Amino acid sequence: MKVSIERSALLKAMSRAQSVVERRNTIPILANVLIEAEGDGLSFRATDLDIEVLDRAPAMVLKAGATTVGAHTLHEIVRKLPDGAMVELESDDAAGRLAVRAGRSSFSLATLPREDFPVMANAEYECNFACDTPVLRRLFDKAKFAMSVEETRYYLNGVYMHAADGLDGRALRCVATDGHRLARIDAPLPQGADNLPGVIVPRKTVGEMRKLLDDDDVQIAVSVSETKIRFATPEVTLTSKVIDGTFPDYSRVIPTGNTKRLEVDATEFSKAVDRVATVSSERSRAVKLSLDEDRLVLSVNAPDSGAAEEELAVAYGDEPLEIGFNAKYLQEIADQVDRENAVFLFNASGDPTLMREGDDETAVYVVMPMRV
Structure with missing residues (x-):
């Protein structure tokens, strides 16, 4: 693999990828980001086995290929490079190294085989709909403060998203509670969300998904199954397992x-x-x-x-x-x-x-x- 990419595009993609990667890992490959070069761009995939983020960035691909490299290390290197720099990435699979070059700076990083990288299995999503960014942002921003942090009540460690009967017809609803306070937020139900199964979106996923919601002009494609949820923009796809538990009947405490x-x-x-x-x-x-x-x-x-x-x-x-x-x-x-x-x-x-x-x-x- 040999590619040339603008520093700001690389930094943006790596920022999203490295935030999913846990600092402490017992499985070495989970500390890495999978970089794939193909066509006219690069894709960056990172996972902690519960969440997977796939980011795409335009690049000049001189030689297609793929490798995995330490996410936090590469992110720190790119962050410290000067603005406007062109960054060259070149992998040497035989030596197990990735060369990173920009101007007079050069780095050689250890890599692991791409075959060892775990890719989250594609789920059959039973519900697919599009939601305006400001709507989704309001739903989660106003609910997330009430999420529980007690691990013993794991089913409260997220935001419960489901279709419900609202004041003006069917609504897309987000609910969070920790037993001391509760937030229930409604928005008009998007087209295609009638058969939305109730899912509990984990706390970490809520935080990562929130980073996709800064551009008001972008629609978020949401796909939901009984076990997974996916949020996608033209650039980024975030896939996450949902919490395997039953959210309590919150209507009784309102x-x-x-x-x-x-x-x-x-x-x-x-x-x-x-x-x-x-x-x-x-x-x-x-x-x-x-x-x-x-x-x-x-x-x-x-x-x-x-x-x-x-x-x-x-x-x-x-x-x-x-x-x-x-x-x-x-x-x-x-x-x-x-x-x-x-x-x-x-x-x-x-x-x-x-x-x-x-x-x-x-x-x-x-x-x-x-x-x-």
Whole structure:
């Protein structure tokens, strides 16, 4: 294999590939990226056996071929090369080396045979649809903060994507929860997604897929089977196994009878929570909300570190209420609000609280209270 490629194109492809590769590997080949030269371009394939990313970049192919080389090492070399440099890659299969040359710099890297590289088997995808980038980005961005990080509840370590009945007909829905808070986000169901099986997209896949969603003009082709999900753009294909587990019936924890309505400026509320939580204990991060007519008092009383209180002008017309929350959970939910105002719906101090963005019911959040 012998190719010449512009440094920025190589860096972009290698950045995506190396982020999938785990730093610590017991299988040496999994630390490598498979580089294949053919036609008028290069393809870069990396995997951790659960996720596979395939990236394509234009290049001048002088001699077709393929090899595998350490992903992180090659990425670091390319990152440190000067802007605008032309990079030449030439493999010597007999010697097991890849020569990397740019200007006066030259490197010789160890390679492993391409035959040893594991390629994820192609699945028969039962559901295929296209989704606009901003729509998919909103669905996952607004849900992912609520994913669990507890390995024991592995079925909560991702975002549950499925077709559901929304307010205005069928919806493409993403849900995430860790048992303390929940996010449920809806978008109109794309054409072809009627038979979408419910799948749990793993946390790492959500992070990698998010990197594909920066160009608003590109449509993402989504393919789903019972065991795999694939996101594809003209340049990149990301294939991942889905979590083998059953997502809980989230609809049971979304309250429907909460009538006490608080409307507050979301940015001001988030900043105020952050300020008073400064003196809260690291372990509990508890903050108390005291509601009275058009008045909200946020307070923290931590015997070890001190006390704090802040008052906000709000829209509230129900009976007085005192309720406590984890400050971090309140902030993360308030930070999801794109509009000016957040609407909180309460029932009693021991019941789950509902939050949404103004009158928009396509994004609904639930947070469990705590004793303070």
